[in-house]
Amino acid sequence: MAKSHALNNNLGVDFVTVYRFATGDKAKAEQRFEDLIQRLASVGLASEVRNGENHSLLVFVRVSSEQHMFGEVYRSRVKDWVHGARSAEPSCEVRQTLEQDPMSEAERFRIIYQLITNPQSEGGAGITPKKGDWENVESVFALHDHVYNKEWIKKWSTQWILTAQDLDEIRDRMGEKIAYYFAFTQAYFSFLLFPAGFGILAWAFLGYYSTIYAMICSLWCVIFTEYWKHQEFDLALRWGVRGVSAIEDKRHEFKPTKEVTDSQTGEKIGTFPPQERLQRQLLQIPFAIAAALALGSLIAMCFGIEVFISEVYDGPLKSVLVFLPTVILTTCTPLISGIMTTFATRLNDFENYETHTRYERALTAKIFVLNFITSYLPVMLTAFVYVPFGSIIVPYLDIFSLTVKPFAENEKQMTAPKHPSQFTINPARLRKQIIYFTVTAQVVGLAMEVIVPYLKRQGFIKIKQMQSARAKASGGITPSAGADDAPEEKEFLARVRGEAELDVYDVTTDLREMVVQYGYLTLFSVIWPLVPLSFLINNWVELRADAVKICVEMQRPTPWRADSIGPWLDALSFLTWFGSITMSALVYLFSNDGLGPDGSPASIKGWGLLLSIFFSEHLYLLTRWAASTAISEIDSPGRQKARRERYLTRQKLFQESLDQTHQLPTLSEKGEQLSRTDLEEEARQGSLNTRSPEEKFWARQQGWRTSAQVGRDFIARAVPDQKEAGREKKEL
Numbered sequence: 001m002a003k004s005h006a007l008n009n010n011l012g013v014d015f016v017t018v019y020r021f022a023t024g025d026k027a028k029a030e031q032r033f034e035d036l037i038q039r040l041a042s043v044g045l046a047s048e049v050r051n052g053e054n055h056s057l058l059v060f061v062r063v064s065s066e067q068h069m070f071g072e073v074y075r076s077r078v079k080d081w082v083h084g085a086r087s088a089e090p091s092c093e094v095r096q097t098l099e100q101d102p103m104s105e106a107e108r109f110r111i112i113y114q115l116i117t118n119p120q121s122e123g124g125a126g127i128t129p130k131k132g133d134w135e136n137v138e139s140v141f142a143l144h145d146h147v148y149n150k151e152w153i154k155k156w157s158t159q160w161i162l163t164a165q166d167l168d169e170i171r172d173r174m175g176e177k178i179a180y181y182f183a184f185t186q187a188y189f190s191f192l193l194f195p196a197g198f199g200i201l202a203w204a205f206l207g208y209y210s211t212i213y214a215m216i217c218s219l220w221c222v223i224f225t226e227y228w229k230h231q232e233f234d235l236a237l238r239w240g241v242r243g244v245s246a247i248e249d250k251r252h253e254f255k256p257t258k259e260v261t262d263s264q265t266g267e268k269i270g271t272f273p274p275q276e277r278l279q280r281q282l283l284q285i286p287f288a289i290a291a292a293l294a295l296g297s298l299i300a301m302c303f304g305i306e307v308f309i310s311e312v313y314d315g316p317l318k319s320v321l322v323f324l325p326t327v328i329l330t331t332c333t334p335l336i337s338g339i340m341t342t343f344a345t346r347l348n349d350f351e352n353y354e355t356h357t358r359y360e361r362a363l364t365a366k367i368f369v370l371n372f373i374t375s376y377l378p379v380m381l382t383a384f385v386y387v388p389f390g391s392i393i394v395p396y397l398d399i400f401s402l403t404v405k406p407f408a409e410n411e412k413q414m415t416a417p418k419h420p421s422q423f424t425i426n427p428a429r430l431r432k433q434i435i436y437f438t439v440t441a442q443v444v445g446l447a448m449e450v451i452v453p454y455l456k457r458q459g460f461i462k463i464k465q466m467q468s469a470r471a472k473a474s475g476g477i478t479p480s481a482g483a484d485d486a487p488e489e490k491e492f493l494a495r496v497r498g499e500a501e502l503d504v505y506d507v508t509t510d511l512r513e514m515v516v517q518y519g520y521l522t523l524f525s526v527i528w529p530l531v532p533l534s535f536l537i538n539n540w541v542e543l544r545a546d547a548v549k550i551c552v553e554m555q556r557p558t559p560w561r562a563d564s565i566g567p568w569l570d571a572l573s574f575l576t577w578f579g580s581i582t583m584s585a586l587v588y589l590f591s592n593d594g595l596g597p598d599g600s601p602a603s604i605k606g607w608g609l610l611l612s613i614f615f616s617e618h619l620y621l622l623t624r625w626a627a628s629t630a631i632s633e634i635d636s637p638g639r640q641k642a643r644r645e646r647y648l649t650r651q652k653l654f655q656e657s658l659d660q661t662h663q664l665p666t667l668s669e670k671g672e673q674l675s676r677t678d679l680e681e682e683a684r685q686g687s688l689n690t691r692s693p694e695e696k697f698w699a700r701q702q703g704w705r706t707s708a709q710v711g712r713d714f715i716a717r718a719v720p721d722q723k724e725a726g727r728e729k730k731e732l
């Protein structure tokens, strides 16, 4: 098989399972492996086994027959319907249904993945990769569709804007969860066009810390947040995933502590009492304090050293030493935030959430706190501590003289000025910092995302080659994984072994990156109005680079569903609100020629600062209300689709009830047929005089013809009106 052919054909494989075994206890490993294959077979999955790298086996899995697949599709759709995510009841005739409502690749892969991993009680094989009894199962992944991937990258890299069709295609291939990330980034990218253009004008004509720029930018952020909420809902309708976050299987890790019987349904449910969870959640407070202290003190320390070296120190190697705090920060921050993230995850596990959605929401909130500190604290320290209070703080920075002691020639070079008049604030510091975070760090981040995994992979390949060369030289004890491959499969298996080594894609990392980036825009862009322009350029590349990353650096992601960007929406709203505070504070503090106060707190009026924050926050609330009201009026394809479906259902029901009404005898017929007999009847009944006044009143005229006749008689007998008679005469 030629190499290109090996890339273009997946040989009908749905999923690949990597089974890694310890060579110590071979009997146990063999037994477990047999269990695995048997479990897969029990749910209708056929398997083929090949040798893998480093004591692993590759199990190729596919659904054994079309009938099995139909059965699973039907079950999945019924589940959606029962939970209200699907409006029409799925028909048992799946083959017919699939003609009207075809299955996307994403749906197919999701159903098969769930078939492998869902518990046996829910009809799955119960294989939980890396967990519990299935620790040996290292990963379960689908093979990349390289033909599609190639087209995808080619298409995206040659067009400016991603269309709704492009996003639909991602949804059909990768599932809604990933499609939501691309939809969000695309919406954010298009929204950046305006502030980018306006930012250039502001930079050229209005200068830094412009009130007009701050107001327009804040307004834009409010509109964007509200627009995205609207858009998100619309996509959920269009993709038919409204409410899927509610259909969820319990987390395997959830440990119920109490079993209760539902009084209404009689179902036995394992629960975890909310008050117990609340107690555990209280641990978040010490966690947040510890995180703020650990990360905050590191950042504050590096900040102090940096100010000391650049503003106070006046000895040799100054230009090099200035980078010392950056080095400390870039090495220590990932370390500390890594430890804190582990803590956060442990704490989140301990809080024992029932569903993935709730678990993720809680974890995201914790991670967001960490990100908030590491990303924005350095800028806030400069803006709200160094600039206004610099002259008070700088004399105390002598404590950092230790860091430069080995280089200084005399004491004088590292003595801070003791009097504020001897010291001047460096007003460009804040701007330099913002440029670093919004340009340099973005470019570096992008490179880290794409290039580092590539180098890592190349490194692995090199090491492997060296190992096998050494093994060959020393007598070739360990044959390579592909030694027994059939010649026609060789290329294909080599490719699968490569894909098995790749990382698992987690879309939340990419989403977090975007939300953190948005934070710089909404919180600080008034410092340097070219921020949106930088983000606009960065995000065009980012969207494509992430697509490449998924295709090349990652295993094919399992297509999960979602009906929003989830907890990141809360983060987005929070940042927008917080931006209304920081922007107004920055404008108030620095709008004085863009230089800001001279470093003494005396020039800042506390009440003025509070007033401007108070004012801008109320303006924020008002604009948010106006924007959300205006945006809710906007029609959109998803809403149109939902409306059309509702209309058709309504029409159908109305028609049905109308048909029933037509079967009843109408009053007109009744009147025609019954008028004579009714009159006789009336006379008879009236003489009996047994009716109630109400019955008598309604019994005088039977049928509409009688009523009409009585009316006509009244008209005929009427005496002509004098005035009217006069008028008629005139007309004549």
Ligand SMILES: [Ca+2]
Binding pocket: 449, 509, 510, 513, 542, 546
């Ligand atoms: Ca990214």
